[in-house]
Amino acid sequence: MKVIAVVGAGGVGKTTVSAAIAVDLARRGLRTLVITVDPAKRLGTALGLEGVGSEPVETSEPDLWAAMLDAEESWHEVARRYADPTVARRLEENPFFEAIAGRFPASQAFAAADTMAEHVGSGRWEAVVVDTPPSAGGVEFFTAASDITELVGGRLIKILTGSRVPGARRMFVVVGAPVLRLADNILGGPVLTEVADFLFDLRTTYDGLAERAEEIGAILRASTTVVVTTPEPAPISEALQFGEALPEVAAAPSVVLLNRALPAAWADELDVPGDDALARTLRGWAAESARQIRLQRRLETELDAPVRPVPRLAEAPVGLDALAQLLPQRAVDRIVGPS
Amino acid sequence: MHIDIISGKGGVGKSAVAAALARLHARRGDRVLAIAMVPGGGLGSHLGLRELTFDPQLGVDGVRALELDKAAALEQYVHIYSPIPLVAEVGRMVRIFDVLAEAAPGVREIVTIGKVAYEAWEGPWDRIVVDAVPTGQLASQLQAPDTIAELIPTGRVREQAARIRSELTENSSVTLVTLAEELPVTETLEGFDELEGLPPTRTPIIANRLVGPPPPATDDSSAAAAKALAFHADIATGQAHWLAELPDGPRLPYLFGTDDPLLVSEFLGTVLADHR
Numbered sequence: 001m002k003v004i005a006v007v008g009a010g011g012v013g014k015t016t017v018s019a020a021i022a023v024d025l026a027r028r029g030l031r032t033l034v035i036t037v038d039p040a041k042r043l044g045t046a047l048g049l050e051g052v053g054s055e056p057v058e059t060s061e062p063d064l065w066a067a068m069l070d071a072e073e074s075w076h077e078v079a080r081r082y083a084d085p086t087v088a089r090r091l092e093e094n095p096f097f098e099a100i101a102g103r104f105p106a107s108q109a110f111a112a113a114d115t116m117a118e119h120v121g122s123g124r125w126e127a128v129v130v131d132t133p134p135s136a137g138g139v140e141f142f143t144a145a146s147d148i149t150e151l152v153g154g155r156l157i158k159i160l161t162g163s164r165v166p167g168a169r170r171m172f173v174v175v176g177a178p179v180l181r182l183a184d185n186i187l188g189g190p191v192l193t194e195v196a197d198f199l200f201d202l203r204t205t206y207d208g209l210a211e212r213a214e215e216i217g218a219i220l221r222a223s224t225t226v227v228v229t230t231p232e233p234a235p236i237s238e239a240l241q242f243g244e245a246l247p248e249v250a251a252a253p254s255v256v257l258l259n260r261a262l263p264a265a266w267a268d269e270l271d272v273p274g275d276d277a278l279a280r281t282l283r284g285w286a287a288e289s290a291r292q293i294r295l296q297r298r299l300e301t302e303l304d305a306p307v308r309p310v311p312r313l314a315e316a317p318v319g320l321d322a323l324a325q326l327l328p329q330r331a332v333d334r335i336v337g338p339s
Numbered sequence: 340m341h342i343d344i345i346s347g348k349g350g351v352g353k354s355a356v357a358a359a360l361a362r363l364h365a366r367r368g369d370r371v372l373a374i375a376m377v378p379g380g381g382l383g384s385h386l387g388l389r390e391l392t393f394d395p396q397l398g399v400d401g402v403r404a405l406e407l408d409k410a411a412a413l414e415q416y417v418h419i420y421s422p423i424p425l426v427a428e429v430g431r432m433v434r435i436f437d438v439l440a441e442a443a444p445g446v447r448e449i450v451t452i453g454k455v456a457y458e459a460w461e462g463p464w465d466r467i468v469v470d471a472v473p474t475g476q477l478a479s480q481l482q483a484p485d486t487i488a489e490l491i492p493t494g495r496v497r498e499q500a501a502r503i504r505s506e507l508t509e510n511s512s513v514t515l516v517t518l519a520e521e522l523p524v525t526e527t528l529e530g531f532d533e534l535e536g537l538p539p540t541r542t543p544i545i546a547n548r549l550v551g552p553p554p555p556a557t558d559d560s561s562a563a564a565a566k567a568l569a570f571h572a573d574i575a576t577g578q579a580h581w582l583a584e585l586p587d588g589p590r591l592p593y594l595f596g597t598d599d600p601l602l603v604s605e606f607l608g609t610v611l612a613d614h615r
Binding site (some may be wrong): 228241266281282286287291 | 345348349350351352353354355378380384473520521522523553554555556559560561563564567568571593596597598599
């Protein structure tokens with residue numbers, strides 16, 4: 001069973017790279033699922049599919065299936081799976097549920113990790129590729145489950161009641177209410193009281209969530225992490241931040257893919273003399289190629305992982321065969337092992 | 340006083356454009372504050388600052404810059420609006436807000452956009468340039484005042500939200516930055532439509548990193564040169580195609596091989612000067 005987590009800033013081609021890895025795994029005969037967070041049409045276009053839903057859909061490639069994340073649906077699952085039926089109903093009927101489900105900071109990341117764990121545990125797949133949600137710092141996907149468990153499991157209650165023991169609602173009302181009334185005085189209206197009520201109900205999902213967080217942690221520590229970046233400054237700084245935070249939460253990256261890279265040979269070949277427009281243009285490409293070589297070395301040193309350039313294409317790859325050829329063999333070997 | 344909100348899909352050069360605009364206006368004599376809405380981005384480096392903090396720091400060309408640290412913003416917010424005089428109680432309140440604001444719709448956002456508005460009211464600035472969240476999250480930031488108004492019937496936060504809304508309506512504009520490629524252009528146009536009806540005025544979309552048509556090859560060009568020029572032409576053709584989808588607006592060049600973020604913001608500023 002192979003689990004591959006693909007991380008990186010938004011816009012670096014994570015979805016495409018995830019699909020390319022998945023196509024490769026499927027072509028090696030592994031029954032493969034790729035999970036994406038992006039709107040259906042993106043993965044759809046890449047895989048030659050029309051629509052992808054939260055249920056896995058078979059692609060035109062044998063052994064390759066695709067599924068999309070639904071953060072909101074994941075929270076309904078949490079309520080139904082981990083709370084008793086009465087509390088679950090109350091949670092789902094709370095006016096804040098929809099709003100909260102969609103906007104917890106780690107909501108999408110948790111949904112991704114939870115969906116991944118669900119599929120990894122199902123026994124249906126030999127390989128699961130997760131295109132992780134973009135997030136500042138990139139580690140959110142890896143920490144979401146424990147973050148949310150912590151949020152649900154005590155921080156709030158501890159502040160409100162001074163006790164970690166999940167007690168009766170009565171205790172919460174007695175001890176917590178004066179503080180909440182003050183807070184509501186700032187906010188206006190019973191907003192925080194209602195939200196606290198909601199979180200208190202959510203508290204009963206703690207044991208289930210904690211178990212899930214353990215499970216997710218174990219899967220991630222045993223998974224293969226692939227960092228994707230482009231040579232642009234913003235994605236690079238995110239990749240570097242990720243490298244700092246990763247060792248605490250998951251396996252060190254197996255490989256860093258420098259997507260949309262120029263040929264390294266251009267740094268010398270195009271460094272031509274002359275002052276005409278042609279020479280200046282060629283030297284521009286030489287300078288850009290040289291910058292990318294420096295960048296590659298820096299990534300290699302700071303992330304302590306091999307960096308593999310993925311060539312820049314004039315147009316995004318369309319169709320399965322183009323996807324299968326996107327990643328250089330040396331990069332694929334680092335990710336899925338030599339064929 | 341004007342608030343310039345700069346947004347775009349991740350990695351399109353938002354921070355560089357925001358810094359370029361801040362420098363441009365500062366050079367023209369404005370007192371400029373640049374705000375990074377997301378910590379850890381590139382805005383500081385484009386202004387010659389190693390690290391940004393919640394307190395404004397002096398960067399190049401006299402631009403001051405800060406980044407929104409959500410804990411610090413929340414603390415300042417509670418300090419300003421708390422009805423409780425005791426400092427110890429404020430600390431406790433901040434902790435509660437910190438947990439609950441994660442769940443109460445609009446609260447976190449109002450604290451963030453509220454800091455921008457607060458600087459507009461209380462600060463000495465002629466112009467505030469905001470290096471904002473990516474386009475996908477911008478609408479929810481800008482809608483925060485309305486979200487609050489819907490959820491909260493009365494009270495300080497609601498009054499605050501209404502004041503922020505009118506500040507944004509009267510004195511702000513939003514500018515999206517994009518690359519001339521399929522996904523960025525599609526998402527930017529969608530984002531541009533989504534911003535319709537929200538408080539800031541929309542200004543023309545900026546297209547960044549354009550290579551322009553390549554010069555013709557000569558007979559003695561090497562094989563590598565021919566390949567590079569063909570590649571250049573492919574990119575230029577693709578960019579021209581996606582540019583045609585965009586309404587008119589500023590066009591910024593690709594800066595080949597430039598490592599130095601200060602050079603980037605300076606150069607982009609000189610191009611943008613023609614549009615401001």
